[in-house]
Amino acid sequence: MTEPLTLLELNLMVRNQLRKSFSDTWWVQAEISECKEHFSGHCYLELIQKKNESEAICAKARATIWGNVWNGLKPYFEEQTGTKLQAGQKILIEVSIEFHELYGYNLVIRSIDPTYTIGDLAQRRNEVIRQLTRDGVIDLNKELPWPVLPQRLAIVSSPSAAGYEDFMDQLHRNDYGLVFYTAFFQATMQGEPAEQSIISALDLIQESGIEFDAVVIIRGGGASADLSCFDRYGLCYYCAQYPLPILSGIGHDRDLSVLDQVSKVSVKTPTAAAEYLLSSLSQEAYRLDTNSNKFHQSVQTLMDAYKQQLSANSDRLRLHARERIHLADLLIERREAELKNQSRHLLLQKIQRVEMHYSNLLQRTNSSLQQFKHQSEMMDKTLAGFSPEILIKRGFSLTLHNGKIVKSVQDLSNGVEIVTRLRDGMVYSTINKTEQNND
Numbered sequence: 498m499t500e501p502l503t504l505l506e507l508n509l510m511v512r513n514q515l516r517k518s519f520s521d522t523w524w525v526q527a528e529i530s531e532c533k534e535h536f537s538g539h540c541y542l543e544l545i546q547k548k549n550e551s552e553a554i555c556a557k558a559r560a561t562i563w564g565n566v567w568n569g570l571k572p573y574f575e576e577q578t579g580t581k582l583q584a585g586q587k588i589l590i591e592v593s594i595e596f597h598e599l600y601g602y603n604l605v606i607r608s609i610d611p612t613y614t615i616g617d618l619a620q621r622r623n624e625v626i627r628q629l630t631r632d633g634v635i636d637l638n639k640e641l642p643w644p645v646l647p648q649r650l651a652i653v654s655s656p657s658a659a660g661y662e663d664f665m666d667q668l669h670r671n672d673y674g675l676v677f678y679t680a681f682f683q684a685t686m687q688g689e690p691a692e693q694s695i696i697s698a699l700d701l702i703q704e705s706g707i708e709f710d711a712v713v714i715i716r717g718g719g720a721s722a723d724l725s726c727f728d729r730y731g732l733c734y735y736c737a738q739y740p741l742p743i744l745s746g747i748g749h750d751r752d753l754s755v756l757d758q759v760s761k762v763s764v765k766t767p768t769a770a771a772e773y774l775l776s777s778l779s780q781e782a783y784r785l786d787t788n789s790n791k792f793h794q795s796v797q798t799l800m801d802a803y804k805q806q807l808s809a810n811s812d813r814l815r816l817h818a819r820e821r822i823h824l825a826d827l828l829i830e831r832r833e834a835e836l837k838n839q840s841r842h843l844l845l846q847k848i849q850r851v852e853m854h855y856s857n858l859l860q861r862t863n864s865s866l867q868q869f870k871h872q873s874e875m876m877d878k879t880l881a882g883f884s885p886e887i888l889i890k891r892g893f894s895l896t897l898h899n900g901k902i903v904k905s906v907q908d909l910s911n912g913v914e915i916v917t918r919l920r921d922g923m924v925y926s927t928i929n930k931t932e933q934n935n936d
Contacts, residue, residue, distance in 0.1 A: 508598035519594040522607055527558075528587050538564030540571070540582070544604070560592065560604040570609060577611035580725070589613035625730045625755050634737040638761050641742045644710040647777055649678045651702045651709045651741070653695060655686045660717030660748060660767035667771040673779050680707065686716040686747075691726035696735050709741055713774075714756070715767040716747045727754035736760065746770030796923075799900060799916075807885055814884070818877050825869050833862065894919050906931045 502510075527544035534540050539561060546556040562570060574582055582588075591608040629635040654661045668677050682701055685694035695714070702712060714736075716724070726732065727747055733755045736743055742761035746769055747754060757763035764770050836858050843850070885895060895918040896903040903909060909928050917924040 505598055508596070512596040512598060515594055515596045522591050522593050524589060524591050525604070526587070526589055526613070529582070529584050532583055538567065540567045542606075558602065558604055560590070560606050562606045566607065574609055574611050578614050586614055587617040622728050622755055625728060625733060626758065628730060629733060629737060629755070629759065632734065634734060635759055637737050638739055638743055638759055641761055643742055643761060643777070645781055647710045647774055648676065649708065649710045650680070650774070651682055651712045652679050653682050653684050653698045653712060653714045654716060655684060656681075658686050658716045661715060664715055664746070664767035664771045667768055668774060671775050673775065673782070675775060675778050675782065677774070680705070680709070687724065687726065689726075692729045692732045695726075695732055699735065699739060703740070711742045711744055712739065713744045713770055714747065714760075715770055717767060724748070724754065727756040732756065733759050744770055744773065802900070811884060821876060822873050825873060829866060829869060832865075836862065889918060889920050892920065906933050
């Protein structure tokens, strides 16, 4: 039996052998399970490898990025990937292998290839999008109609979120004088708790019983790692099926998040979300003002046309009455001439009888004249009583549709707009139901 070694001697032998066998650096693919930046300036990681299609770990190792390397590697990685080095990321690293007699096996990281991590993040995002597409929900929120007047808004954000105060200030102190009614639903907007916190806020919106027009999810800019929650399947699946249209303005500067892609409307920043809402409302307000002016002009034109028509009808009635009176006068004159001729003819034969008849005729003539005059006056009054202006003053009404007098229910149908002219104004109505008499 050989003389036994001390543990230190064994570890030193292992260290020396590793240095001889693994003197070069090696590129290694791994997943970060733990990442801690020490106050000394060094960064310590735990690396793992999982079995294919499984969460089971098949390999594990400690790794170190010394401070002099970490000071340059950290900003470069974050600039290229838009995210911090953190647990759950897959990385491609250049390492040297070390074995310390006291601390054991360790990988010393010399360099990191950021393109490998970028590809992994994009692959995860694309997989979430593919899964939402397979579930048939990715376009559901986009298919909801955007409200004509989006004034009642549920705001999901954090009171300390960058851009929240700017959004509220821009929305409520706008130059158009537009009024918005907002209700704030607080949520965590970054990190691991954000996904469930936002879902809980969306649940509270539905439970509030308030009929909101839309939901606005806002958060100012930040590192991609802080905003990674907006790429989570659970949150995006929930938002895609949400019954209210969602406007997202979560400050992604690089790429669209998955939440942006499932929301009804997505903009870059909270201020852009405020601008979108102001634009939507101001355009609709302008359209309503324009239609209102056109409506008033149409009503005024219609009123002027009816005034002209009533004036023309009144002139025709007066002319007709004058013609009837003139005809009556001619008839009376003709009758008088006939009577005079007859009287002269009979005067020579029966003067006494003629005188008696003449007296009777004069009486009848006077009576007839009075009667005709009375009839003429009654005609004038009767004709004047049929004037639309008089009838309306007496309490009757005049119903019009498309500028024409309505004479039968068969001229109308449900949904048609009618105008009813009364003594003191006009009434505008929409037909809900018609009934026809069986007479």
